[in-house]
Amino acid sequence: MTNAMKLIEVKGLKKNFGELGVLKGIDEVIYKGEVVSIIGASGSGKSTFLRCLNRLEEPSEGTILFEGVDITDKKVNIDKHRQKIGMVFQHFNVFPHLTVLDNITITPILEKKMKKEEAEAKAMTLLEMIGLADKAHEFPRKLSGGQKQRLAIVRALAMEPDVMLFDEPTSALDPEMVKEVLEVIKKLAEEGMTCVIVTHEMAFAKQISNRVLFIDEGIVKESGSPEDVFDHPKDPRLVEFLSKVL
Amino acid sequence: MYAKIWANLVLLVSKYYKQFFIGILGTLKISAISVIFGTLLGTLIAVGKLSKSKVLNSILNFYTDFIRGTPLLLQLFFFYLFFPDIIGVDWSKQTCILVALCINSSAYVSEIIRAGIQAVDSGQKEAAKSLGMSDRNMMIKIILPQAVKNILPAIGNELIMMVKETSLCSTFFLPDVMTTTKALQTSLYMTVEPLIIAGLIYFVLTSLLSKCVGLLEKRLSVSD
Ligand SMILES: Nc1ncnc2c1ncn2[C@@H]1O[C@H](COP(=O)(O)OP(=O)(O)OP(=O)(O)O)[C@@H](O)[C@H]1O
Numbered sequence: 001m002t003n004a005m006k007l008i009e010v011k012g013l014k015k016n017f018g019e020l021g022v023l024k025g026i027d028e029v030i031y032k033g034e035v036v037s038i039i040g041a042s043g044s045g046k047s048t049f050l051r052c053l054n055r056l057e058e059p060s061e062g063t064i065l066f067e068g069v070d071i072t073d074k075k076v077n078i079d080k081h082r083q084k085i086g087m088v089f090q091h092f093n094v095f096p097h098l099t100v101l102d103n104i105t106i107t108p109i110l111e112k113k114m115k116k117e118e119a120e121a122k123a124m125t126l127l128e129m130i131g132l133a134d135k136a137h138e139f140p141r142k143l144s145g146g147q148k149q150r151l152a153i154v155r156a157l158a159m160e161p162d163v164m165l166f167d168e169p170t171s172a173l174d175p176e177m178v179k180e181v182l183e184v185i186k187k188l189a190e191e192g193m194t195c196v197i198v199t200h201e202m203a204f205a206k207q208i209s210n211r212v213l214f215i216d217e218g219i220v221k222e223s224g225s226p227e228d229v230f231d232h233p234k235d236p237r238l239v240e241f242l243s244k245v246l
Numbered sequence: 247m248y249a250k251i252w253a254n255l256v257l258l259v260s261k262y263y264k265q266f267f268i269g270i271l272g273t274l275k276i277s278a279i280s281v282i283f284g285t286l287l288g289t290l291i292a293v294g295k296l297s298k299s300k301v302l303n304s305i306l307n308f309y310t311d312f313i314r315g316t317p318l319l320l321q322l323f324f325f326y327l328f329f330p331d332i333i334g335v336d337w338s339k340q341t342c343i344l345v346a347l348c349i350n351s352s353a354y355v356s357e358i359i360r361a362g363i364q365a366v367d368s369g370q371k372e373a374a375k376s377l378g379m380s381d382r383n384m385m386i387k388i389i390l391p392q393a394v395k396n397i398l399p400a401i402g403n404e405l406i407m408m409v410k411e412t413s414l415c416s417t418f419f420l421p422d423v424m425t426t427t428k429a430l431q432t433s434l435y436m437t438v439e440p441l442i443i444a445g446l447i448y449f450v451l452t453s454l455l456s457k458c459v460g461l462l463e464k465r466l467s468v469s470d
Pocket residue numbers: 017020022040041042043044045046047048049
């Protein structure tokens with residue numbers, strides 16, 4: 001991967017919430033086309049790390065280069081960069097007052113000045129991809145959890161991001177809906193989308209990732225291929241964590 | 247005694263219904279003006295309160311705390327007696343009272359709007375931000391349309407409060423139900439009868455408005 005393009009480069013990232021130090025110095029590179037899973041105990045700072053990458057949380061210290069630009073610089077227009085960084089949340093956060101179609105088209109129309117027809121045509125293609133084309137004019141309250149999450153994924157894709165961040169995308173779903181969402185993520189990954197996925201689905205992480213990061217005590221305690229991390233863990237805390245979740 | 251009261255009530259309703267009707271219109275007009283301008287001003291104040299400026303925040307918080315923490319009657323007296331001189335305008339006393347009502351209403355409405363906006367799930371804001379939406383578009387297209395559901399019924403309740411509160415205006419002879427009542431008490435040498443009618447009028451007005459607010463609430467909550 002050494003010759004691959006660095007998409008996100010995190011240097012010395014620290015994040016405190018008041019007295020509480022959550023991230024204590026993270027250096028990490030996400031390369032283009034990589035699928036990186038982040039695992040770790042509850043409260044270890046996985047979400048915080050992910051949310052720092054698009055500055056939903058302001059880092060306390062350190063820099064984050066996205067496509068070579070330091071986005072922790074207060075002078076950059078963070079909105080423009082966020083358009084290239086898709087994010088999917090645990091609780092979907094679809095817009096309940098907009099139809100399925102409008103959920104997808106609103107940001108391209110507003111922020112990319114895309115023509116309505118073009119945005120809608122693109123959105124329909126995306127909806128067909130996830131099998132929700134027939135729901136285009138429904139409101140999200142008519143959708144199941146799995147459908148809402150698939151909608152949230154294509155809403156982010158409509159901005160044509162260079163990377164997708166997933167924060168426990170299946171944790172809030174009923175078990176029978178987990179698969180349909182994971183399928184979509186898997187398809188994206190196979191098509192070459194760079195993905196950073198915080199997940200408790202260890203089997204999925206093992207299957208889909210190029211690399212797995214174990215976050216513990218505010219740092220990346222161990223990182224490596226899924227085989228290294230899951231089958232030959234070195235760090236005792238990782239061994240303990242895996243014994244609990246596997 | 248009851249027979250006399252009954253006779254007087256019948257007389258009031260049959261002969262003086264026009265005066266009461268004018269009073270009702272006056273009450274509705276004054277309340278509506280207060281709440282409409284109070285809402286316009288209150289929106290601006292709410293936007294200021296949600297801004298990041300600490301100075302602006304504390305000024306506006308003091309403004310709303312002060313107005314909500316002092317009696318309306320006192321505010322009315324203040325505006326009635328001093329406002330034109332302080333501002334240096336030549337407004338009629340009635341206008342001054344209306345301004346006082348609007349300002350009073352703005353303090354309450356600004357809190358309603360601020361609370362309504364803050365009640366929108368924070369995930370909505372995060373989703374909009376993560377898509378790269380500007381703060382402005384996020385507010386106008388995502389947050390406000392959802393906040394309206396919380397805000398509109400509360401403003402309806404504010405209107406109901408105002409219908410009752412404006413009775414204080416009779417102290418300053420603004421034409422409303424209470425002013426009509428007082429005038430009839432004096433001119434007809436009646437005490438309790440006009441009050442009974444006024445009480446019924448206020449009760450019917452607020453009940454009807456409550457019904458409307460209830461219906462509005464139902465309509466708005468359909469989108470959940
Ligand atoms: N906005 C905040 N203010 C204060 N503390 C916070 C905030 N967000 C997170 N924390 C704290 O930071 C720590 C890390 O939280 P974070 O959500 O990143 O953990 P996580 O690894 O994603 O956990 P989980 O697996 O439960 O989602 C926790 O102790 C949490 O309470």
